[in-house]
Amino acid sequence: MTAPLADITVLDLTHVLAGPYATMILADLGARVIKVERPGLGDDTRAFPPIVDGQSAYFATINRGKSSIALDLKSPEDRVTFDALLARADILVENYRPGVMDRLGLGWDTLHARFPALIYGASSGFGHTGPDSQHPCYDMVVQARAGVMSITGEDGREPVRAGASIGDIVAGLFLANGLMAALHDRARTGLGRFVDVAMLDGQYAILEHAIALTGETGIAPGPNGARHPSITPFETFHARDGLFVIAAGNDALFGKLCDLLDLPLKTDPRFASNAARCTHHALLKRLIEAVTLGQPKAHWIAALRSAGIPTGPIQTIAEAMTDPQLIARNMIATVPQGDRVHHAAGNPIKMSGLEDSPEKRPAPLLDADRAAILQWLEEPSDGK
Amino acid sequence: MTAPLADITVLDLTHVLAGPYATMILADLGARVIKVERPGLGDDTRAFPPIVDGQSAYFATINRGKSSIALDLKSPEDRVTFDALLARADILVENYRPGVMDRLGLGWDTLHARFPALIYGASSGFGHTGPDSQHPCYDMVVQARAGVMSITGEDGREPVRAGASIGDIVAGLFLANGLMAALHDRARTGLGRFVDVAMLDGQYAILEHAIALTGETGIAPGPNGARHPSITPFETFHARDGLFVIAAGNDALFGKLCDLLDLPLKTDPRFASNAARCTHHALLKRLIEAVTLGQPKAHWIAALRSAGIPTGPIQTIAEAMTDPQLIARNMIATVPQGDRVHHAAGNPIKMSGLEDSPEKRPAPLLDADRAAILQWLEEPSDGK
Structure with missing residues (x-):
């Protein structure tokens, strides 16, 4: 059996976390993910600590199994290459501030007219609609604004953030869900869809019980430390x-x-x-x-x-890294770099027929796959 | 345009949160979700507070837009009905302790042999493999064990849980992703797959930066209150x-x-x-x-x-419920019950052609759709 998304090509314009997390899920499920990065620096997280032998461990863990080509989307020459990639891609994913892709002439309306089967996924802080669509955003801004921080921490003390970057990651998880639903739909209609996921919306969507409670009582719950709010002990x-x-x-x-x-x-x-x-x-x-x-x-x-x-x-995370259950589940994973490895989480989606080695494929150096990608574009394709 | 999963039928044996959250995502994307509940009590969360006019607001928000039939899977008569449902379903989802479905004669191997196109999704605390597979689990057990709590809270104080039930919800998000990847694959192969998501694995999978850091330095990070661990201010x-x-x-x-x-x-x-x-x-x-x-x-x-x-x-959550951006994004949603409404989060997956009303469809009373479901089973189907 092949991986479930083995026939899918993703053009990945994303950077930092929410978008790259979504395309990591697709790559872990077998999709060919081509990172299109800006020449010179690439994805911002290539410079994020910890840096080991010149490569970011942070970047490596989230971008394992992807390939990379550096393209300047404002250069007419590189746009020819990008257009050829668009013609072959099933899914485009980006997490720019809303409006950036339109200004590049690469907005959904334009691309949908030119490539009707292309699925377009966008992740942003506040979404592509609404009064605050254009505001800059980071993880903690949405954890705070949606109400997650208001129920996290100790009663009577200042609120804290969830230590994991769930503002980004939950958005990435919802985005991947939307993209695969669109893939299913496209098999029937032949047409792509625009998928728009906001980090703020994603945080609000994980508050289920607290929203139901606030709605009924009119009283917003506060933080409960390590105690469940409505079950004891x-x-x-x-x-x-x-x-x-x-x-x-x-x-x-x-x-x-x-x-x-x-x-x-x-x-x-x-x-x-x-x-x-x-x-x-x-x-x-x-x-x-x-x-x-x-x-x-x-x-x-x-x-x-x-x-x-x-x-x-x-x-602690060090203790979790030696947990026999997580080891048995192939969750204690490594991503190779040269003669050493970075540590990462495995793929939590276990699936019959899906290879599940804890030794992941490497993350690409910037532009490392240019020649292979250009050659692939020359090969005949079945209408794509 | 129809909803992307409008042609998909989900047989939903799940209860409480992780499983129902996954099938809520599928329902929000247009799938027909049939909750198969135990006669008498149904899903445990039907009794969870807050209870309003005899119905749980908690249950209603997570189970909006689903239908319900009560079946005793140990009764030969009800098993005939269940078999007819299996023959028509695209996806079965359950979140019992591993082994329960096997003891009912409904394990993956048995069902795959009888219904080769059926996709089988399972969510559990620790997964269907590994030494701790059989241990009972709740949200906080996995937030604690995977390391999420160790980086949440204030430095020098006891760890706290993330206030949102991310142990369950993240597992539900990964499970929905796996099910839709399997749907895509099935369109090519005609065969279903077994998807197995553990809550513990899901929590470990959201720790990206902290794992990379611990792997490189050997030192597990602690909690940072409301401060980002490596960016200032x-x-x-x-x-x-x-x-x-x-x-x-x-x-x-x-x-x-x-x-x-x-x-x-x-x-x-x-x-x-x-x-x-x-x-x-x-x-x-x-x-x-x-x-x-x-x-x-x-x-x-x-x-x-x-x-x-x-x-x-x-x-606070009360403040978030009046946030103009969340209102503009249709995230401040309601689920009707009789002449009143419950409050819920909208669908964060915005998609072209997908209806996005903040007024959601109701959640079913236990067994409310029995007659309609039995009648549907009598109707001719295109091979399903």
Whole structure:
């Protein structure tokens, strides 16, 4: 079996994170992704730390398995090459500020008229419509504005950002979804579509429960630290040697937890229902920790697992990189560069018939694939 | 134009969040999604607060536009109906603990032999392979274990979870991507594929920069509160009436910021490069706040926007629900229930030719579509 997107060519004008993350997903699923980069510097992240032997580890991990050609889209000569690429591509992806592609004569309307089967994907901070479409954006701006930061952090303290760049990454995930839906549609209609994903919209779209709650009560929730806002006990607890997680999501699991810890709380009216436990969560935490402080984390995690109660360690990224489950799932991946490797996450989409080596293909040096790409453009194609 | 997935039927055995989020994306893109729920109670989230007029707002927002039939998969009679549904479905999605579907005689191998064109999507806590495959899981367990919590929160304090349930939601986003890639592949091969997404893998896959950094340095990063770990100034700042965000991501933006605030720092060696600014970030924050404390947030956000510097408010969810940009993007959506509405996020995948009303279709009552579904099964189909 071949990879599911093995017949798809993506023309990738994206830079930094949201767009490159979307095209990484497509590349991991087998698409040929051609990065079209500005001559001289290329994608901004080629200069992002950590830099190793002159190449950015950050760039390498997100751009593994892609090829690169440097083209100046304002040069008439390079535009001839770019036009030839457009004629062969299935998907164009860009994450410029809205309007940039139009000013280059490469907006959706123009391209759709010239290449009706081309799918056009755009990721931007605020989207291609609306009053704030033209404002510059970074990850934290949308985490803050959509409300994600308002529910992240500790009660009574200043809000914090989610440590992962979910403003960019969630937008990249939605964009890849839209592009593949358009691919399915094109098989029937022969026509491409314009897909427009805003980082701000993506952040708002992950707030499900909090939006439903705010809508019903009129009261916006605040941050809850490491505690689930409406399930108890569902938070971090201290063992003798540090913190770990217990997530006893219903009465049956709470009963098992009480049995395991020898705590006579199941019939105590303060803890008999989830609603009661939520009201008395601070007291319940102390009662549980009075027991858990007596043994190390590993003891409790093993005991809770045996009892079927969701639990686990709070790992640093260094610890996660040696996690047997993540290793077994090929998630602890490497991207080669010369005689060394960069560390990266594997492809979380496991699929029958899809190769899943933790050793990924390298990321391209700037313009490294120019000759191969130009030669490919000379080859006969089946109408593309 | 019709919706891109208008010809696709999804048999949805999922419950709670990761699976239903994936099928919500497919439904928003036009797929017919048939929730197959256990008789009596249905999806667990039908009982999740907030409950309004007997229906869960939480359930309604995630399950808008789907239909429902109650089937007991252990009843021979209901299995006849389920088999008829399998013969007509393009995609089956479930998020049971691995092994549950096999014990029902509905595992991938069995179904693939009987319905070769059926695509099978599974979401689970730890995936269908690996030593921890059978462990129970909730969102916070994977946020903690993959390392997301270790970089979220304030330096020197206990780690916190990202307030949004990204453990589930990111898995749902990856699963939808995998299913649509399999759809594209099936158009060529006629064969379905098995797609297996673990919540733990999904969390590890959003850590890009932190993994690259840990891999190169051997030192796992810690939490940085609301500050970007490697760009300065890129954090929250106090204005006279509260916090707002400034994200000056490069030297040019920092120069503009100094001009705007009338701070003579551009040539100060402590602040002349991003690396120097990162070293002296605490001092720089005080120097900037000495100015920003003099005016309210709205003043600074307007001034920074005029200067082209990324900025924005830190909004509560109630504030985000009245944000003009999110309204213009149809993201402030409602799901009807009787003569009232639930509040939800719109579809962040904007696509030419795809209807994008902020008024979503209702979520189904349990078993509400039984008669219509049974009648549809009687209708002639083109080989499906």
